[in-house]
Amino acid sequence: MNTPTDKKDARLIGAGMVFPFILVTSLFALWGFANDITNPLVAAFKDVFVINNAQSSWVQMAFYGGYGTMAIPAALFIRKFSYKSGIVLGLILYATGALICVPAASMASFNLFLAALYILTFGLAFLETTANPYVLSMGPEETATRRLNLAQAFNPMGSLTGMTVASIFILSNLQVEDFRTDFAGYHSDQGTQQVETVEYNVLPIFQSTPKERVKDPVMAEYVANNPEKSLDAALADYKDGELETFMGKTHRELQDHDLKIVSTPYMIIGFVVIGVLVVFLVSKLPHTASVGDHREDSSLGEILGRLFKNPLYLGGVVAQTFYVGAQIMCWTFIIQYAQNELGMDKATAQNHNIGAMVVFLSSRFICTFFLKYISPGALLLTLSSAAIGATLGAIYLEGMAGLYSLMAISACMSLMFPTIYGIALEGLGPDAKIASAGLILAIVGGAFMPRLQGGIMDMETFMGVDATRGSFYLPCLCFIVIAAYACLTRLVHARRRAA
Known part of the structure; x- marks a missing residue:
């Protein structure tokens, strides 16, 4: 096992990999944009289509359902073909789903919008299943997690752009x-x-x-x-x-106006994705799989057998499920927290949500720098412990102190996803193409955990405090699970060093 000093001296990006790394890193911003421009549609579609909350929540079901449906097929596809093929197909599906929003708007069809988002996230599943292990393979193994963290730092840039577009160009212009x-x-x-x-x-x-x-x-x-x-x-x-x-x-007439407002950013991003697709088609991306490695020819059953015997991988899938759930809960319900606890209007509450994303983005670059000096397991334990403290602050502190504690959780979450991802895929070689699918499937944690928190919010009190604040015991539990995984990581690495 390499020490932090070894990591400091190792090359971050492999020779001849700088341009491919930049190109693939651009994808992280693209799927961040799609994630955070879509979230506000749950509330928007409820009023535009005059449907209830249960019906409008199908937006999230379609979005996360696309990940769950396509993660495994995407992994099998890139294993049979190549990373570049997976990226190209992912971009085609992304652009197709985005552009279907245009006829969905002209037909005022809620179901067609759901189909569009479902297809769009087929593309995101391909991109995430492909780009993450590809970035890990673009240099020395001892700097793989730090390299992925650097690429992932550009994801919240896309997320922040998506949130801003949704706030300024969609929500504020809906009649x-x-x-x-x-x-x-x-x-x-x-x-x-x-x-x-x-x-x-x-x-x-x-x-x-x-x-x-x-x-x-x-x-x-x-x-x-x-x-x-x-x-x-x-x-x-x-x-x-x-x-x-x-x-x-x-x-x-009002519905047609509002749906046109909703569909325009999707049309624009669809054409942007087509432009990125052209760049990938004409660019030469190196094949980074370990040619000649005996595992490259392993059957799916053999790969799964190795993965189920790997405690860091299995624990990583569990930790990633709880992380995604915690992230979606903290970012979804910050508005309800500000409204219910401080009486804020929705626009001001949403501004605090954008502020939390800025904190998230800044923290990613800072934590990526610290990975030069400490191990991924130590960083994950530090971040998860701080997140537990910040969440308890959101529960027990009243007024603006509680809201700022909730915003501070974003700083703690900033590097959890890529760090868990890198630890779980550590040393898997070609098996990472299949293993990454399990980590992408873990994104479905964002589909069911917010429903549980919403149920708690509907109560008057929970565990001795106001239900809104008490509901954040659920993300607190998620961070405890992540802290346990960080301890497991340090234990396994210590045993490997001893051996």
Whole structure:
């Protein structure tokens, strides 16, 4: 086993691998963008299509379902062909799914949007299953984890871009949001709905400008005649024609406007992906598999047999499942935390979410630097321990201190995914092509764990505290599992050094 000093002296990127490394690293930003521009669609589609929360959650089911469906086939494909072939096919599927959003918008078809996202994540599954082990193979094994961490540092750049596009170009331009604001305003004017105002000390960079009311006369008459109706009921009446127009538009006209707003970024990213595809097609990417290694010709059964005997790999799949669940929970429910605990409006709460992503991105580069001096296992144990402390702060500290503790979790999560990935695939050689599929399958942790946390939030209290804060015991448990895996890593490495 190499010491941290050996790692410091080893080359980070192999000879002749700099351009391929840069090219493959660009993919990390592409799938980060897709992940974080899609998350807000759950809330947007609920109002645009006038459906309930359970129906709108199919956006996430389709998105994560694509990963679960295609991770294993992607691994088998790149094992039979090559890393480059996997990347090319992944980009084709990515672009196809993104561009299908255009006819989905013109047809106002929620199901076609789901199909588009499902196909899009087929491509993401191919890209992640291919790019991660490919980056690991682009240099000395002793710097593999640090090399992957450097590539993964560009993933949150794409995520931050996706979140910003969703906030500025999608959510702020949806006319259904004008409908919500005007409806709530007229209810408040008539005293049928009291809007609670809570003072909170927010840094200016996070404070948003409240959305202005339209004050549509048709809406005013509707609210006056139907003071008992909820927003969801008003949207249903608008869709059914009982509320004939809003801002001079029928429901279908407003829906067409909003779906065009939603589909435009997907159309643009579809063409961007096609451009990246062309670059990959004309570029020569080296074959980095260990030619002549006896494991290259192993059967699938033999590979799986070796993987199931590898404690670092099996533990890595479990740890990755809990990590992805914790990440999605912390980033999904920071808005509810800010709303329920501090009375913030959604826009200001979302700004704190973007701030957490900036913290995440900055921490990735800092932690990647420290990997030159400490082992991946030691870094993972440090980050997971800090995450447990920050999560407990979000649970027990009230006001802005609790919210800032929740944001600080992002700094701790910054390097967990690639570090777990690198440790789990350490020394697997060609087996990594299959092994990586299990780690990509672990992304489904982001599908079911947020549902559990949401169920806890629906309670009044949980484990002696307010339910919103108490729900964060679930991500705290996830970080405990990750800390246990870090301890296992250090134990296994110590035994290897002793041997």
